[in-house]
Amino acid sequence: MARKQGSHAGTTGPKVRDAALRLFARHGFAAVSMRQIAAEVGVQAGALYLYTPDKQTLLFELMTDHLRDLLEDWQPPGGGPVAELEDFARHHIRYHLDRPDLVFIAYMELRNLTPENFAAVERLRGAYEARLEAVLRSGVADGKFDVPDVKLATMGLIAMLTGVTTWFKDGGRLSRVDVEDIYWGMVRKAVSA
Structure with a gap:
């Protein structure tokens, strides 16, 4: 018998993930x-x-579910490019600080995806990056931002914001709100907002 006595599909599947x-x-x-x-x-x-065909599928689903949830969780709130950039920066930090293991896997385990799975993950990452890129382009067009290369600024800002997960610890010298405030200041200066 494959299933352990007392295990249930509705609880065991999430435990596997x-x-x-x-x-x-x-x-x-x-x-x-x-x-x-x-x-x-x-x-x-x-x-x-009974819950997954293989280890590759587990990795792929962890990554794609993370990215789909991230895409669903942040929508541009309106209010102009400065307000949207601030909302993006703060949201990105909050969202990722709550999921450090997923963030680590999403960046460090890309090399272990099959080519097809890698392409699917890259499409989702590209969709998220495109949202920030659109905010930056809007700000440049409105004269609110001074960004010589919007694509490079997009990648640089995401890398900076995501990097918080590598060092931040709850209960440390800075609170989450402190970190958001300081990072928003750095993002604003980076785009001359």
Whole structure:
């Protein structure tokens, strides 16, 4: 019997994803086996295949679900490019600080995706980047921003904002709000807003 007594599809499936997320973030995708994931969940290795066809699919779904949720969670609020840029910066920091393992995997495990899965993830990343790029282009067109290369500024700002997840710790010297405020100041100066 593949399913452990007391396991349920509605709870075990999310546990499989959560265990894979933790293990991939801690040890790296290549170092984690399906047996390790099963042990973390408390099911037999064969039972995992009731929830996912393979480890690659788990990685791909973690990444794409993260990016789809991110795209759904931030929509330009209106109010002009300065207000939208501030909202983007603050949202990006808040959203990513709550999901450091997903952020790590989304950037560090791209190399482990199949070419088809990589292309799908890149399309979603591109859609998110395009939102910031549109805000910056609007600000340049309105004379609010002075950005010599909008595409480069887009990539630089996203990298800067995402980098917070590598060092921020709750309970440290700065609160989340402090970090948002300081980063918004740096973003504003970077685009001369």
